[in-house]
Amino acid sequence: MAVQEGLTAPSSPERTRLWSQTGILVLFLGPAAAYALIFLILPYASVFRFSVWAVENYGIHQELTAANYLRIAENPLYRAAIRNSLLVAGIVTTASVVIGYALAVYIAFFSGRGQSALFFLLVIPLWTSFLLRAFIWRMILGRQGILNSALLWVGVVDKPIDVLLFNMFSVCLTLTYVFIPFVALPVYAALEKIPKDLIEASMDLGGSAWVTFRRIIIPLSLPGVVTGAIFTFCLSFGDFVTPTLLGGPDVLMVSSVIINQFGASFDWPMGSALAVIVIVIVATGVALATQLERRNG
């Protein structure tokens, strides 16, 4: 790791000092960097390597081939899976950001004395198994679920409605439900950092609550929104539990296909190639979001 040198050539004493900094750097950063190298860089590199190999009868041929990528390009199945994942991730991110943001603003500005208790209410759902929280939505959205029972009882419908479950809607609803706290928490943290003076200054300058919200609060909380949005997008894009449990016939997502490849299909190279594509898509998304944040910040 090269220690940064000044623009001018450092004199010898400067170098002595930087040496001791290098020592500290190695001591403090070394273990984590080594860990990241072994369990992060090398594994991701393995995914790239496997993706250009082929499989034959449960054995992996270490022969360079583009066949996996060609298969992905040719078969509309894979494009559909990726498109579905992108669609779900996009909808879920938008919905979670809107709801999570509203929730964070409510807790930060309008909740009064119970603020800290409400903040912790955001965390408690995270303590419940993700699987069960996803699963329980089946019980709510099903033909005999709470929602249909309620609708029937009120008389809005006269027979249970099917469109609530086993489609894109139920997948997005459940994932949104899961990720709201992941947006609300960083947004709340960002809102909390906005100095009270700024809000007062805005109001002093004649800005109503609406104007203050739009011109001061939203721009200053953007970093929190971006953090939460990136997190939500990436995690919902790669989820396989929710589409498996609530997806129904139409919601084929790329993660499920990858699991197939690593399981019964036993085509690790193919699965790796799909994984590489997911990595590329996610990296592009993150880069775009960061760019957007930088331009606005």
Next chain:
Amino acid sequence: MQRRTFIQATATFTFGAVAAGSLPAFGGEELRLLTWEGYAENAWVKNFEAEHGVRLSKTYVGSNDEYMAKLAAGGGDYDLVVIVSSLARRAIDAGFVEPLDLSQIPNFENIFPRVKNVPFIAKDGQIYAAPTFLFVSPVTVNAKALPEGNDFGVLFDRKNAGRIAMWDDVSTLGDVANWMGIDDIWNMTDDQLAAVRAKLVEQKPLVRTYWSQQGEAMDLFANNEVIAANSSSYITKILKERGVPVREFLGKPPLGGIDSHFVVKGSPNRELAHRFINHILSAESQGSIADVTGYMPTNPASKAHMRPETWTELGLDDISREIDSMKFWDDIPRRARYIEVLNEVKAA
């Protein structure tokens, strides 16, 4: 064993007080089993443990995918593994498992002759697995909603739109192909596959969901989400037990599968593993399995060791009669393509 001990020691050290005393120190050996939940219940495992002074450590998985992934990732963590008949050939060819020494498994001789002689557990004259559980894949229907009819076509009937579930598994392709009259259902030609796919795509608007776990399928029936699904007899049995009005019928010819115990290659507990296989094949164990779980035994002698009503409920008279005509889930040479077709249906 040594590496494992080392890891446990390290783990204990790393985890400190939390771990202290929580990892039991077994005096005897440990037999490590990779299996389905329900295949290693206390009712027939405790007596084995007591008799041999060993402890059975069980790892459950949720799908066939996981079995193969785990074996491929390093089978060294297990001594015994349960593999379904459609993947048996693969496991043998890939070298995940080793041949059995039948002289150590006297009970092997007692299982259904047809089952004993299935091709996919043998290679080069050696037997690699002991078929331990039978199942058929029937169509389960809600008896109230569909009191009549015994045809697979119920799953393609527009009257049942939105109330049909299909198994998210390659076996569904086999089921449909079988219904369409295709003979070599596990080795279809491209044209045949395309025909099956077309049939499934046509069916898709009628489908409520594809189920992947048995429990899911049961919940679908219990919650009245669906009234018909291709399933497994275990599902029907449990649903009946829970008072859900269901009935089932078999395809023509009936399709079924076999789950078999294999010894994982390089297992340090070969002998013990063989004893366990012999134990689970015994009429006593098989009877108790049928009683407790409703899985079907492969040892007909188990009839004497289960409640008479279990035998009837499981329809084992029919099975015994039809077993020779039954089509078992067999190796699928183009498994990856089958899975792709299944996914193509979902993506269509």
Next chain:
Amino acid sequence: MGEAMRRWGGGLGTLFRILGITSLLFLYLPIVVLILFSFSAGRTFTFPIIGYTTHWYAALAENSDLLRSLKNSFLVAAGVVPLTLLLGIPAAYALSRIPFRGRGVLEHVFMLPLMIPGLITGLSILLLLKEFNLGLSLFSVVLGHTVACLPVVMAQVTARLRTLDPRLEEASQDLGAGTIETFLRVVLPNLTTAIVGSALLVFILSFDEIAITFMLTGTENTLPMYIWASLRRGVSPELCAIAALMVAVSICLVFTGLRFSKSGAE
């Protein structure tokens, strides 16, 4: 923080109060349902619930497989939390205080697992272990979770360091303490909140992790894996019972913490 907003919020306040309370209800609806089912007399999850029982809670104590998976989850989290803290805190400190070439790149590399789906992180480690013929165990699960949780610790600690006056560290050095002593005596004590916060978050994330565990677990199941596997037989209200217990425990923890932090502030 927003006295002025609360007081003069007007229609905006009403809107956000409605939105906020609605979303909280939305967040808690499934949890209420879950708790209801944990007392359901029937074995399947159907409405309306036929009768009520505490049977499932009693059954918890009997279910040795479930208890074992619960214990495994604790073991994994108990390994992941110290490991991530030990690796993450000094690394975050070095990254935010010592300039060197390639720092920006390294920062991004550490954050990768937050963005790449856990399934892929898990399978990539699986591929690596496979290449070196290493087996799977709770240990490999710990390794995998640590990769995924390291960025959580680093992000939280970095955020706190950004608000920590660097003059405190200079003052310490000025008074004769070297870098390491300064780190231990001045920096660490001032990171307490961030450390406790990230430890808690890492614990939760590791405890509930599915995707990486799915790929890396060996003979032992963690609780989420147990639940996943038991979906095969149908989720039993027993699982709802354990989830309900965890909610109860977390509520207790949170409100004890709340009271504690309040009395600390006085």
Next chain:
Amino acid sequence: MGSTALLKSSVREGDAIVSFDRVEKRFGEFVAIEDLSLDVRRGEFLTLLGPSGCGKTTTLRLINGFELPTRGTVAIDGQAVSDLPPFKRCVNTVFQSYALFPHLTVEENVAYGLVIKRLPRRDVESRVRDMLERVRLSDKAKRRPRDLSGGQMQRVALARALVNEPAVLLLDEPLGALDAKLRRSMQFELRRMHQDLKLTIVCVTHDQEEALTMSDRIAIMNSGELIQLGTPREVFERPTCRFVADFIGGCNFLAGSVDGAGVVKLTDGIAIKDGDSGPPRKVTIAVRPQNISLVSPEATPFTAIVRDVAYLGTMQRVALERGEVSLHADCPENYADIRPGGLVGLKFDPEHIALFEEG
């Protein structure tokens, strides 16, 4: 290396304890310090004075070691210290806004340096006790910094540095955060401590009054350069350049020239002073507001229009305008007949004007 050892090794009074030898400090392209040579004498109170960004804080940080010179050497007690990290230097600093450790009590803050040096606990306790007594904070020993007032925090910071018996005590804007009254009393307290403890102090400030009150010598800096070094009296009374004259005490500047006969004239020809030697040249004439007396406009050709009069308690400040040039004059309260818009005559003692070369 203990600071006490260094203190004892010093025998001579008045010799240099810190010396800068042709020191240059760059941050990338930016030159923060340019060719600085400066000696801090043992036992003196030296103030680095200048506007913000002039390099005074960088100079201080070159002493305590948080910056290293790009060129040249910094020596403490005759020993070049460029390779010594801050924690090995026998100097201690009172930081701007104090940098008290929020997680430690007052007592623990003060004890910090001694604990780091692994002094026996008994010694640490007694020295901390003594020091807290000296800064009159014994009753606050168990408090946390956030429970203290600004003045108390300042005294803790001072105690924390002094307890280590530094060879040089560095003060970075030490009184910047205090109100005017507290600041004045602290100025005298610092001075008293300096004398009592025979300390060497280097202080950074942008407040000229503070510098004049406390210092033995003042080093005035601007844009990374040392402009003038001298006692408060020297820099106030004999500024060597327009910048110093303006920065210390404030000044009026008038364009003028010296003719061949040595007469100093304003540009419009009014003679101000004669008897100046040297060649004819353009000059800037500097005169402080308090040295201007306002007289009747008939008494002198040097007149100006009154723009504004500000009340300053014992004085009044008069803003004047003479053509393009603005001037200030301080004159006693109740001074007759000055109203905004009126014409006044200006007079000053030739002794009190200074001439700076143009350019």
